[in-house]
Amino acid sequence: xxxxxxxxxxxxxxxxxxxxxxxxxxxxxxxxxxxxxxxxxxxxxxxxxxxxxxxxxxxxxxxxxxxxxxxxxxxxxxxxxxxxxxxxxxxxxxxxxxxxxxxxxxxxxxxxxxxxxxxxxxxxxxxxxxxxxxxxxxxxxxxxxxxxxxxxxxxxxxxxxxxxxxxxxxxxxxxxxxxxxxxxxxxxxxxxxxxxxxxxxxxxxxxxxxxxxxxxxxxxxxxxxxxxxxxxxxxxxxxxxxxxxxxxxxxxxxxxxxxxxxxxxxxxxxxxxxxxxxxxxxxxxxxxxxxxxxxxxxxxxxxxxxxxxxxxxxxxxxxxxxxxxxxxxxxxxxxxxxxxxxxxxxxxxxxxxxxxxx
Numbered sequence: 001x002x003x004x005x006x007x008x009x010x011x012x013x014x015x016x017x018x019x020x021x022x023x024x025x026x027x028x029x030x031x032x033x034x035x036x037x038x039x040x041x042x043x044x045x046x047x048x049x050x051x052x053x054x055x056x057x058x059x060x061x062x063x064x065x066x067x068x069x070x071x072x073x074x075x076x077x078x079x080x081x082x083x084x085x086x087x088x089x090x091x092x093x094x095x096x097x098x099x100x101x102x103x104x105x106x107x108x109x110x111x112x113x114x115x116x117x118x119x120x121x122x123x124x125x126x127x128x129x130x131x132x133x134x135x136x137x138x139x140x141x142x143x144x145x146x147x148x149x150x151x152x153x154x155x156x157x158x159x160x161x162x163x164x165x166x167x168x169x170x171x172x173x174x175x176x177x178x179x180x181x182x183x184x185x186x187x188x189x190x191x192x193x194x195x196x197x198x199x200x201x202x203x204x205x206x207x208x209x210x211x212x213x214x215x216x217x218x219x220x221x222x223x224x225x226x227x228x229x230x231x232x233x234x235x236x237x238x239x240x241x242x243x244x245x246x247x248x249x250x251x252x253x254x255x256x257x258x259x260x261x262x263x264x265x266x267x268x269x270x271x272x273x274x275x276x277x278x279x280x281x282x283x284x285x286x287x288x289x290x291x292x293x294x295x296x297x298x299x300x301x302x303x304x305x306x307x308x309x310x311x312x313x314x315x316x317x318x319x320x321x322x323x324x325x326x327x328x329x330x331x332x333x334x335x336x337x338x339x340x341x342x343x344x345x346x347x348x349x350x351x352x353x354x355x356x357x358x
Contacts, residue, residue, distance in 0.1 A: 020242070022188065022232050023265045064301035065310070068254070068281050069317035072161070077279075079163040081252040082153055083271055087259020087284065089171050091147040091308045111135065122233040125197060129226045133212045136229065139170065140191055140209060146177035149258065151328045152311045154178050155320055158327075164248045168260060168267055170231050178331055187242050187267050189232040194218070198225030205229070238266070249273040255280045259307050262289035283310045 071077050086094070111119060111131040118124040119131050154177050156162040166185045167174055172192070174184055194208035195201060201222045208227050211218040218227035232238055249255075255274045262268040271280065271289060279299040282291045284307065291302055303310045315321045 020238050020266050022234050022236060022238060022267075064281060064303045065314045065317055067301060068279065069314060071254070071279065072318060077254045078161060079251050080156055080161045080254045080256060081163050081248055081274070082156070082165040082256045082258065083260065083267075084153075084165065084174075084258045085168045085260025085262075087307055088149045088167075089144070089147070089169055089173055090259070091149065092144040092171075092173060094144055094171055094173075117234060120231075120233045122197065122235040125226070125228065125233060129217055129228065132228070133215075133217065136191075136212050140213075141172035141176070144171065144173065145332065146173045146328075148308050148324065148328065149311050150174060150177040150179075151324050151331075152315055152320075155315075155324050155327065157183055159320075163252060164244070166242075166245065166248075166267070166270060168264065185241050185244060187232075187238060189230045189239060191229040191231065193230045194227055195230055196220035196223060196225045197228050199223045203227040245270055245273065250275065252278055254278065257282045257284070257289075258311075259284060260288065283307055283314075 068077075111134060113119050113124070113131050119135055125132055150173050153162065153165055153174070157179060162179075162183055164183055164185060165174060165179060166187055168188050170186070170188055170190055172190055174186075175181065191209070192205060194203045194205045196203060199220060199222055201220055203218060203220065208218040208229060211227075219225070220227050230239075249270065250273075252274050255271060255278060257271055257280065260268075262271065268289060274280065276297070277299060279301060280290075280297070282288070282300075282302045282304075284291075284302070284304060286304065287302060290297065291300065296302070303313075312321065315324055
């Protein structure tokens with residue numbers, strides 16, 4: 001197979017947009033944040049005069065979830081952008097990437113690669129696609145189900161509040177739980193399509209999957225390059241849909257950041273592109289990105305700990321918990337009724353029915 005590393009064509013970004021590739025480098029943000037007032041004062045800045053007076057009279061401090069929940073219930077939030085990473089899928093049994101000991105990168109020794117990220121490096125793949133294909137057998141969608149966090153985001157859509165969800169995940173669980181395609185940006189691609197990694201000629205995704213599951217390398221019929229699912233590797237261009245962020249983030253009146261380390265650029269920097277007055281809520285195990293700095297930016301809020309627990313608490317504050325449970329039960333029962341028991345991959349046997357539910 002011809003490697004043609006230096007000469008292979010690169011995908012072209014949309015007109016007027018500089019091509020952006022996925023990178024593992026997160027540049028140091030040199031911008032200093034201004035000292036913030038108390039959480040109560042931040043909350044007051046979003047209220048009318050009468051609401052401010054009533055809040056001051058009570059003078060009871062609110063936590064992050066209570067503050068955000070109150071803004072939603074007051075109707076102050078109508079365009080929510082969600083930024084999500086691998087942490088939203090751990091409750092579905094999918095390991096995240098960077099947790100010491102249990103994360104994906106900590107358990108790749110069996111693939112005999114020079115460093116963990118090499119398994120998603122396009123130049124390394126060009127030399128040796130076998131490690132990724134071995135891992136892909138485990139990563140292909142169909143073995144896992146959406147969890148409460150996914151359905152909470154779907155409920156945001158059903159309430160008319162979800163402007164867009166930007167996800168780093170390639171597990172397909174956002175679509176599987178019913179978040180519509182026009183509300184979803186899979187910034188790092190997915191397994192839904194496949195193409196040659198050299199000439200980008202499309203290749204039937206199901207044929208690529210069957211070859212990979214059988215231990216073979218699918219080969220492009222045009223240039224004889226290795227075919228791979230359209231998961232974005234380090235060094236590859238991000239999908240065109242990613243550039244929708246230039247329109248979405250300025251419109252947001254709430255940014256929810258869930259289950260991400262904010263280590264991978266350019267995705268990580270998206271959280272800094274909302275207006276400075278827009279509340280940002282981090283739901284995560286640890287502070288990440290701009291939330292690691294102290295003091296926090298005005299209208300920044302954090303709820304640290306188990307993500308599923310935090311999302312459930314927010315749903316209870318909003319009065320949505322029962323609705324989400326009912327949605328989960330009805331949707332999961334519907335999905336199960338269209339699963340072919342003889343299909344070992346666990347994929348839907350009737351894609352038209354699945355599409356209609358979405």
